[in-house]
Amino acid sequence: MAQEDVHLDDAGLALDLSLGGGGASDAARRQGTGGRLGRDAARLPPSPRALEPSLTLSMPDEATATGSGGGAAHSVSSPPAAGVKRERVEEADGERASSTARAEDDDDGSTRKKLRLTKEQSALLEDRFKEHSTLNPKQKVALAKQLNLRPRQVEVWFQNRRARTKLKQTEVDCEFLKRCCESLTEENRRLQRELQELRALKFAPPGPGPPPPPATAPAPFYMQLLAATLTLCPSCERLGGPAAAAKADPGRPKAAAPAHHFFNPFTHSAAC
């Protein structure tokens, strides 16, 4: 993605928004254009462990799930001479492959398998993630057992889910800031125009009739957004909104918020 910069020079406020990332192709990334290259360059080429195939493409109930004779293609013992893609092609019935708790290391040892969770597994993981974005070891083992996965797989799934959720939120935040900046720019232009008009009026000869009332522009977009998104400081628990205050401290009276401590949702900091 191209970098986008937003400047608000007119208002004496400058803010650069870099909306980067996601632009690197697989090929580019494989050539080491990633941001962590400096720290991780030493791990190229990949360690033997990275090349270890750790999982298989078998369904726990594939005999019944596929309902056809094509299920044998998932077998671990099938000759993997041509690598993973051949195995995918051989999934004639289109059933999504899944790793299972029974998964074992592949005999082949040349490439690691790309596995897909079933819809049911993904749905349950999503449900659990909505409840809690982290799992304690007990929950992890229980969920793994329920899904017929290894605890490590559940752990990895949650790690990736957290990372990608955060990434999406960052993108949303960037978009929000971008719109804020656009709104500020427009507001600044409007104020500049207004100032010019006032200056012109000051030096204009007095005319008959009362001066026109000041134009009441609607609240600028950024103000509306800020009002909608700013919450009160969670660290000092001085939450202004009734719902937020009740959530933070149900025992606290709703009116017991003497000072407003605005919380910046982007920096996760408060001015208190």
Place this chain on the structure above:
DNA sequence: TCAGTGTAGGTGATTACCTCA
């Protein structure tokens, strides 16, 4: 219309590093 191909995006897995008890 169909097959082959290139590409972008999604996602499971790995690795290095950081934080904290």
Place this chain on the structure above:
DNA sequence: GTTGAGGTAATCACCTACACT
């Protein structure tokens, strides 16, 4: 100060969907 567990960040590698020829 050391250690182990669990977290994040970055990345790899595979797979799929889709556009294009």
